[in-house]
Amino acid sequence: MHLISESITYIILFLALYVEVFFLITYFEFRDTDFASNSAKDSLYKKTTKLPSVSIIVPVWNEETTVLKTIFSLLKLNYPKEKLSIFIVDDGSTDNTWKVIQRFAKNSQIKLLQKENGGKHTALNYALEFVDSDLVGCLDADSYVHPEALKRIVAKFDDSEMMAVTPSVKIFEPKGILGLIQKAEYIFGIFLRKVFSYLNALYITPGPFSIFRRSVFRQIGGYKKAHNTEDMEIAMRMQKNNMKIGNVHNAFIYTVAPTNLYALYKQRLRWVYGFLKNAIDYRGMFFKPQYGNLGMVVLPAAGFSVFSTMYFFGSMILSWINSLIKTIQEISTVGLNFKGFNLDLFYFNTDIIVFISFIAVLGTLLIIVTSRGLAEEKNVFGVDSVLFLMFYTLLAPLWMTKAIYNVVFSQKTKWR
Template identity: 70%
Template sequence: MHITSEIITHIFLFIALYLEVFFLITYFESRDREHKLSILKMPKKWPSVSIIVPAWNEENTILKTIFSLLKINYPKDKLSIIVVDDGSTDNTWKVVQRFARNKQVKLLRKENGGKYTALNYALCSIDTELVGCLDADSYVHPEALKRIVAKFEDREMMAVTPSIKIFEPKGILGFIQKGEYIFGIFLKKVFYHLNALYITPGPFSIFRKSVFDKIGHYRHAYNTEDIEIAMRMQRNGLKIGNVHDAFVYTVAPNTIKTLFKQRLRWAYGFLQNAIDHRDMFFKLQYGHLGIIVLPAAGFSFFSTLYFFGAIVFDWFSSLIVAIKKIATIGLSFPKFNFDLFYINTNLIVFVSIIAVVGTIFMIVTARKLAEEKTKFGLDSILFILLYTLIAPFWMLKALYNVAFAKETKWR
């Protein structure tokens, strides 16, 4: 059993190290190419854009969301905002009435059917060139839309994703998520250059309207329509881009319960969509997405569970040994011998150290992309130390729900 465990650990560590090196090389190669094309060409004629704001019980945040859209630096006659109240039971509909006379804002109301139905409800009445979505708990940087729209100068570009950051993080949970989202900015940048983005997140992903005419509207997709639509686009060979300095800020869950529910939905949705699109894994026709990125996402999921399980098993084993020792020879304290010149040459330790250094290097790079003031902050430290200790709980629950066909709820 011990030998098998070591073999699995070696394999997982080497794969993790390979992926880190591959992602870093991809980033630096693409950075050099981008440097040569650093002057972003703005369109001579700005295209018309509609932003859908689906809302369900968002009375506390939706005002700020709409105001952030109205403050966007974009021609007013080219920007339409469509707010869809998806059968809210709080005062959301009452709150948004202050925009009833605003020519830029259109208010719609429907029975509750889920986010994807609210998006589709609005899509049916949109005739602009571009269409996007903004979650009702997210806020847009004033320059974000122009930076995203500029990407559509590439005629092959069918959708563009922003960089998402946490809005005013509070407490340990908030800072863990801040570190996680910043790290995600680096990964999205790399995946974009590999043409392998498989998520078009709800906060401010922008599409050509023709995408929905070609592949159809949003689907329920296990309450993760942002994964499903991106996977469908990739399947149909539609290019998805990313702009790392098009910032959108989202309100993070501030309790363990709300964070668990959100991440359970995400993890469950990823697994179910991966199963639905399993034929895309390890297929050359889907390029780096099929050969590298999707398998890497699956590897990350299951390796996290494996290492968490191994740590818990070792901890309990050590505890049992300690209890038996105390029961037989009594309580004794271990002796520590510190040797300044001792170097642990164990391969697992050596590879683990390199992997950690690689992770830190990626985080430093991510913070630069995210325009953070420091190269390494408290949020990044908390993310490294604590995220892998809490994530396995919703991953395990998601795996259980998939295995026993139990659906997850939105909240």
């Protein structure tokens, strides 16, 4: 049994290290060319008046406390007002959301729509019926945009093959330990999203401010419920239809993070469950060369990350239980015996598992430092990074376990 466990550990660590090194090499190989291209396009778009028309859809449901700030952030975008339309869709709110957004009823840029509650995907599809712009995107009602975000994203559509562009999402004013952990997690995600874009393997177009060519929806249809992860499903469908999805790492969007463990648990349960269910729906893309790096590397790596996290968490729990049993047995046999601490300065653990783990940790630290540079953080390594490394692997199994249970026993998750 020990041999089997050790063999699985070797395989997981080797694969994790391989993927980590592959992502780092990919990033440093494409970084300079990509940054130079983005800088040139940004400069061009700051001078040109030939900008495409853009519509932003904001689906809202009981968002009376956050929606105003969301709308004001859109109105402050550095983009020609005559080229920017904003659609606010009230999806059957039961609070004062509809009353709150009435203050924009006379604003020529903003169109207010109201419908019966049907879920986010129905609100987006309803608004799409009124959209006639070149580009269309969405923004969650608890998120806020950087004034330059839209121009930076639009510049990416200079590539005629580009069909959608994703931003970088950061936590808005993180509070407490949970907020800081999420801050580091989102910053880490900025690096991954950039690497996935280099590999043409993005499989999520985040709800906060992903922008599409309107023709995408004419060609492959509108949003689906998709297990309450419509932003993942639409990206998977685009990839299946060979549509290019890009990323602009300095198009920053700020989102409000869950402030307590239960809210975080509910959100991440929905995300992981949605990934697993969409992975099943699109299982034909896994390990298929025609889907490039997405099918051969990124999707398998995403599934592997869930399995490996659960495996190591389970191993850790079993190790704690075995240690506790051993300690109890020793106490019952010889009583309390406080042994002195023996430090051998010339001892070095040459176990291959320890060595691979050490290299993997160094790779993770390099990714964290690199991602903080992409996120334009002041410090290369902050308190949030330390908390993320200490606690995230202890928290993630909470929602991963439940998500796997829900998939196996066909139990659906709720949005909130």
